[in-house]
Amino acid sequence: MTCLVDDREELKSLMADAIRIELSTIPPYATAAYTISEAGQYDRIAPAGVNAEPLEVIRQVMLEEMLHLTLAANILNALGGRVVLNEAGAIPSYPCHILPSGKGPIASLRRFTKAQIHAFREIERAPENFDKVKDGDCRKAETIGGFYYCVKKKLEALCRKYPSREVFTGDPSWQIGPEHYWGAGGAVFPVTGQASALRALDIIVEEGEGADLGGRAGDGDLIPGIEEEDVAHFFKFNEILLSRYYRPDDRIGAPPTGGDLIVDWSAVHPMRDDPKAEDYAHLPEVHARMLEFDALYTSFLMTLHDAFNGAPERLRETVSSMMKLRHTAMALVRIPVNEAGETAGPGWTFRV
Amino acid sequence: MSDVHYDAVIVGAGISGALIAKHLAAEGRSVLILEAGADQGDTAATYRDYLTTYQLAGAKTPNAPYPQNPSAPSPSVMDVGPIEPGRPDTAGYFVQNGPNPFRSNYTRVMGGTMMHWLGTCLRMQPNDFRTRSAFDRGVDWPISYDDLAPYYERAEWEIGVAGDKADNDFHGVSFPDDYDYPMEPIPKSFSDRWFEEGVRGMNVRLAGGAEAALAVSSTPQGRNSTPRPGRYVVGGEKVPPYDAAGATGPYAFQGQRCEGNSSCVPICPIQAKYNALKTLGQAKRQKGRVEVRSQSVVSRVETDGATGRVTGVIYKRYEFPGAPVWEMKRVTGDVYVLATNAIENAKLALASGLCSSSGLLGRNLMDHPYVMFWGSAPRMVGPFRGPGSTASIPSLRDGSFRSEVAAVRLELANWGWNFAANAPYSDVERMVEGENLFGPALRDKLRHDVQRQVRIGIMPEQLPSLSNRVTLDPAYRDALGEPRPVIDYAVDEYSRAGILQALDVTAEIFQRMGVENRTTFNTADPGYVSLAGRGFVYFGAGHNAGTHRIGLTPRDSVTNVEGRAWDHDNLWLVGCGAMPSIATSNPTLTMTALVLKAAEGLSRALEGKA
Numbered sequence: 001m002t003c004l005v006d007d008r009e010e011l012k013s014l015m016a017d018a019i020r021i022e023l024s025t026i027p028p029y030a031t032a033a034y035t036i037s038e039a040g041q042y043d044r045i046a047p048a049g050v051n052a053e054p055l056e057v058i059r060q061v062m063l064e065e066m067l068h069l070t071l072a073a074n075i076l077n078a079l080g081g082r083v084v085l086n087e088a089g090a091i092p093s094y095p096c097h098i099l100p101s102g103k104g105p106i107a108s109l110r111r112f113t114k115a116q117i118h119a120f121r122e123i124e125r126a127p128e129n130f131d132k133v134k135d136g137d138c139r140k141a142e143t144i145g146g147f148y149y150c151v152k153k154k155l156e157a158l159c160r161k162y163p164s165r166e167v168f169t170g171d172p173s174w175q176i177g178p179e180h181y182w183g184a185g186g187a188v189f190p191v192t193g194q195a196s197a198l199r200a201l202d203i204i205v206e207e208g209e210g211a212d213l214g215g216r217a218g219d220g221d222l223i224p225g226i227e228e229e230d231v232a233h234f235f236k237f238n239e240i241l242l243s244r245y246y247r248p249d250d251r252i253g254a255p256p257t258g259g260d261l262i263v264d265w266s267a268v269h270p271m272r273d274d275p276k277a278e279d280y281a282h283l284p285e286v287h288a289r290m291l292e293f294d295a296l297y298t299s300f301l302m303t304l305h306d307a308f309n310g311a312p313e314r315l316r317e318t319v320s321s322m323m324k325l326r327h328t329a330m331a332l333v334r335i336p337v338n339e340a341g342e343t344a345g346p347g348w349t350f351r352v
Numbered sequence: 353m354s355d356v357h358y359d360a361v362i363v364g365a366g367i368s369g370a371l372i373a374k375h376l377a378a379e380g381r382s383v384l385i386l387e388a389g390a391d392q393g394d395t396a397a398t399y400r401d402y403l404t405t406y407q408l409a410g411a412k413t414p415n416a417p418y419p420q421n422p423s424a425p426s427p428s429v430m431d432v433g434p435i436e437p438g439r440p441d442t443a444g445y446f447v448q449n450g451p452n453p454f455r456s457n458y459t460r461v462m463g464g465t466m467m468h469w470l471g472t473c474l475r476m477q478p479n480d481f482r483t484r485s486a487f488d489r490g491v492d493w494p495i496s497y498d499d500l501a502p503y504y505e506r507a508e509w510e511i512g513v514a515g516d517k518a519d520n521d522f523h524g525v526s527f528p529d530d531y532d533y534p535m536e537p538i539p540k541s542f543s544d545r546w547f548e549e550g551v552r553g554m555n556v557r558l559a560g561g562a563e564a565a566l567a568v569s570s571t572p573q574g575r576n577s578t579p580r581p582g583r584y585v586v587g588g589e590k591v592p593p594y595d596a597a598g599a600t601g602p603y604a605f606q607g608q609r610c611e612g613n614s615s616c617v618p619i620c621p622i623q624a625k626y627n628a629l630k631t632l633g634q635a636k637r638q639k640g641r642v643e644v645r646s647q648s649v650v651s652r653v654e655t656d657g658a659t660g661r662v663t664g665v666i667y668k669r670y671e672f673p674g675a676p677v678w679e680m681k682r683v684t685g686d687v688y689v690l691a692t693n694a695i696e697n698a699k700l701a702l703a704s705g706l707c708s709s710s711g712l713l714g715r716n717l718m719d720h721p722y723v724m725f726w727g728s729a730p731r732m733v734g735p736f737r738g739p740g741s742t743a744s745i746p747s748l749r750d751g752s753f754r755s756e757v758a759a760v761r762l763e764l765a766n767w768g769w770n771f772a773a774n775a776p777y778s779d780v781e782r783m784v785e786g787e788n789l790f791g792p793a794l795r796d797k798l799r800h801d802v803q804r805q806v807r808i809g810i811m812p813e814q815l816p817s818l819s820n821r822v823t824l825d826p827a828y829r830d831a832l833g834e835p836r837p838v839i840d841y842a843v844d845e846y847s848r849a850g851i852l853q854a855l856d857v858t859a860e861i862f863q864r865m866g867v868e869n870r871t872t873f874n875t876a877d878p879g880y881v882s883l884a885g886r887g888f889v890y891f892g893a894g895h896n897a898g899t900h901r902i903g904l905t906p907r908d909s910v911t912n913v914e915g916r917a918w919d920h921d922n923l924w925l926v927g928c929g930a931m932p933s934i935a936t937s938n939p940t941l942t943m944t945a946l947v948l949k950a951a952e953g954l955s956r957a958l959e960g961k962a
Contacts, residue, residue: 056400177581
């Protein structure tokens with residue numbers, strides 16, 4: 001026999017996992033985007049920006065992951081939990097498994113290559129079935145979709161058993177609302193009860209893995225999300241791999257049939273895989289820059305931590321931090337570090 | 353005959369056309385928009401092409417990001433040259449008869465000139481609607497400020513204005529308690545606040561013995577900040593909290609929050625600044641059908657001789673911009689709307705022989721002859737950050753002095769001397785070529801000089817005048833054989849006197865604040881004019897207005913208050929051309945308010961039709 005407190009504790013710890021999952025995807029996406037070079041952009045004969053389109057696709061996915069992270073934080077806060085982003089143990093270091101099961105997709109810091117976009121697509125792949133979590137242990141999930149399917153079932157069960165006001169005991173003033181966050185990947189809304197919590201989970205899953213929570217999407221179905229001209233992440237990465245956009249009548253399993261999406265796989269800075277400041281101790285200037293990036297990332301996470309822990313207005317400060325992160329990372333991926341011409345890159349390491 | 357008939361045929365895919373399309377489509381109407389320019393900018397990729405073109409451009413003019421398209425040419429601010437009597441300047445798209453050059457431009461692309469606007473969304477003040485009664489100058493409008501106030505509210509919500517009502521309730525403008533701008537104000541820049549402190553308590557003497565106390569006010573602007581969460585009454589209707597256009601969902605690339613890229617004119621790289629493509633996108637998502645045909649230059653509006661009703665529109669569809677090849681097409685609708693800018697609307701109406709009874713079509717062309725005053729501040733003020741202007745000194749926008757000299761708005765600029773002296777590029781050139789500086793010394797000097805640059809823009813009202821006008825001359829045609837606008841234009845003594853008064857006030861401000869005046873006026877500049885021996889250079893503000901003014905009678909106006917042509921029952925003319933006078937507000941917001949009023953008239957005209 002379980003009680004409300006135990007059930008809620010379990011859900012809180014699952015939402016903490018969810019936050020880690022969402023956070024773990026952002027540095028790999030950002031890193032790939034930052035390595036896309038602007039070569040050709042200043043060629044006066046053909047001024048069209050090279051790789052502007054894949055860059056935009058990755059950027060949109062990344063912004064939606066930020067939205068999902070924020071919505072997950074809202075759910076956790078609504079349950080009376082605490083978001084922890086201010087200690088090294090809570091922050092992914094790369095490469096890593098995305099899911100707590102230690103199985104399934106792996107996140108790593110690589111430059112923009114076909115292999116890396118394949119890896120991104122795997123992160124966003126919808127589960128074929130929910131067998132892994134049928135015993136109710138969400139931590140056994142091997143896909144993000146499976147994990148959220150299980151979390152949603154638990155949340156629904158909890159809400160069936162107890163009144164909403166006993167489940168959602170968090171301080172409403174801790175919620176991030178549209179006044180603190182908007183215009184990046186979608187609208188944030190406060191989670192105050194069952195309906196908003198389930199809506200938040202649905203958004204996370206629909207934009208991401210593209211399966212609705214019943215596991216409907218399969219070969220022959222319409223591409224999820226396309227009615228609103230915004231396909232789910234899996235299909236966005238597919239668009240890059242196949243150099244073609246989806247059209248509204250395209251079906252799962254079939255290739256996209258829309259307009260060209262031009263990708264130049266060679267206009268990329270050759271960043272060394274999984275950069276870490278420690279690997280560059282022999283190059284003091286590079287080492288210092290990489291530590292500078294890690295310091296910026298750490299301070300960004302600290303601010304995010306405060307924003308999710310009762311100071312939502314501080315979320316604004318993260319906008320300029322993220323710009324600094326981008327500028328610093330884009331400088332790093334232009335610094336050659338060996339004879340082969342490979343370059344440094346952002347390590348995304350939490351250091352205090 | 354045309355194969356398809358529409359409820360409404362609109363000429364021009366700028367904010368006016370887009371808003372009318374959105375309004376009519378929401379009522380289930382079928383709408384066709386004909387746009388002379390190319391279809392570009394409404395996807396992330398094609399908008400990005402604009403950005404690339406801008407980054408590559410040597411001269412960052414307002415039209416720099418947008419294609420130079422000989423099939424639908426746009427005027428350029430670079431075209432303006434000297435005009436000698438009897439020898440018009442024909443170098444650019446305009447044929448300029450003078451005596452003074454018309455220095456403004458517009459952009460013939462999807463989204464219209466609003467692609468390069470700054471975003472300023474000021475209302476006109478109550479006295480601006482009645483300058484004849486109050487100051488014996490200009491004309492009274494057929495409607496009052498109070499009549500237009502609800503439409504201003506709706507316009508501010510359509511555009512998504514970020515503003516502070518407590519900072520804008522001067523000269524008779526007021527805001528109801530249950531109304532507010534849809535978004536929080538864009539913060540005043542550092543130099544705005546420095547000027548605010550500097551002019552505090554400063555009184556200036558004005559013409560006719562008037563006096564004004566100077567103050568700084570934040571400028572309402574069509575630029576995404578943070579939406580206000582509350583529920584407000586907008587135009588008499590309680591509305592849900594504001595949802596910024598394109599801020600969420602699949603169109604997110606169209607609506608990010610302003611992050612201070614500092615290139616609003618000519619292009620906001622992240623579309624935090626409102627542009628008409630956002631409304632155009634919304635129009636296409638309404639229940640009615642909205643079709644936009646680009647590269648379609650309307651050549652003639654056909655009318656029935658007996659009734660005056662418009663019977664169809666002939667347009668030239670060109671496949672390749674620049675090639676002198678096109679196909680003639682014709683479309684029909686129940687109602688027709690000319691929704692281009694003041695000059696193109698007049699051009700098309702004149703070429704089609706429309707609206708001739710009042711003799712006013714094409715006349716009363718207005719702009720803000722814009723004068724710049726710049727200097728070097730005694731401290732660093734952080735220019736080249738944020739939007740082009742975030743505050744102004746409104747103190748000279750109204751007052752009894754207006755019976756003698758023009759009112760002006762003093763715009764505080766955030767981008768140093770860039771418009772005035774092509775800074776900071778010119779600074780680099782001067783220091784490298786002239787002073788042989790390089791390395792750290794160059795950086796230090798650049799920082800020292802550029803960080804002190806301040807500039808005040810003087811935006812004077814220009815009265816309507818019958819002799820400032822657009823006409824046509826069969827001798828001047830563009831690549832498609834369409835007439836080029838012939839422009840007669842002069843900056844009158846009233847405006848000049850207002851500018852001189854403002855130059856005195858700005859000089860006094862500089863003196864008080866220890867700003868070293870670095871303003872120079874080149875007597876060889878085509879915009880150099882003088883009054884009583886004192887000269888200055890004016891530029892265009894891009895605020896083309898006044899060629900088909902609204903009015904109460906067919907004798908003193910081209911259309912009624914709702915923009916319906918007196919001479920043609922099913923024809924509307926909308927845009928800045930509708931404005932009887934321009935006062936000291938950037939005209940877009942007032943134009944938008946008038947367009948919303950016109951849209952109501954169009955709805956009524958289509959009522960009863962299945």
